[in-house]
Amino acid sequence: MIIIDQEHVLDAPQIEMLLDTTFGLGRKSKSSYSLRENIDPIHDLSFVLRSNNVVLGTIRFWPAVIHDVLGGSDQQTLFLGPLAIHPDVQGTGYGKMLVDAALAKVDELSFSRVMLVGCTKYYGKFGFRSVKPKYISLPGNRDAERLLVRENGSVRSLPSLGRLIASDGLHGNCMDGRMSDNEQPLYVG
Template identity: 40%
Template sequence: MTVPAAKAPTFEREQPLDGPAVEALLDHAFGPGRFTKVSERVREVAEFRPDLSFCAWDGQRLVGSVRMTRIRIGTDAAIFLGPLAVEADVRKFGTGGALVLAACDAAQEAGFASVLLVGDEPYFGRFGFSAALAKRVRLPGPVDQRRVLVRGLREGGADDLSGLVVAP
């Protein structure tokens, strides 16, 4: 039984000891089917960046997570956002959006020019992500190209992105 959150969660960068709790949250949110998605193929070869990844906490309970991995799109360095998971009882606080923005801010501060993800444009579009910017980006497997989204982190950061997503 999940205890309802009484207040908005707190946010912290992911720490090594958070790994098992994050994996449990992702299993709960996505089930075993998450391992068959093209996003997982990207994460298998990408470099995990815990310094750009965040956890949302309600006291000692992990209620949200966003992970970031370093990739290349063709020859351009970029960051891949995901997975993003949030427990239902804290979504009302805007937890998912806050995690996305914290991760994008951290990537920008680290000097990255763009962030790529696979997701729903109606949700992620409000954070600056666009399928139009990703029209020439190719993932290493089948994906609905309308769900491939990019956000520039600086002026021109997502312009002219083209090519296959590969390891950094």
């Protein structure tokens, strides 16, 4: 049986092996990883795809800030990634199911903006679009061409010139709906 479940602490070694298998050992040199360095993912938004206690997929969200270079203000955002599905089950629709379930929780918790580095062809079906014509840079000024955003509700527009930076956490009332440790899996199939 395949389930989508909240990530547990004991999943960490399997997740790291899955990420190495999916993205290779050089994955931590990507600009997106500098947004995750020394910061924990948001527990309530970290999910796994599992079968018989084996992790076959993972999706995580991280706190981040968009700094308006011209105006000097900061806007909170979620940073999605990585999404990884074990090569043995890629192409089966499990990645889509994992993203759908995670974004449903994002919406339930009333987050208004999610950003990621990825391909519009894949993530566009989930409501993501390019940040262009705005210019938002990532650490190291890499991957800006692949930076995507998903916004809903009345969110302040992206700055014309901005920088996506790591955050030490989310502030305000955006995490009032925490999941309990005994909550049922999001999907069973």
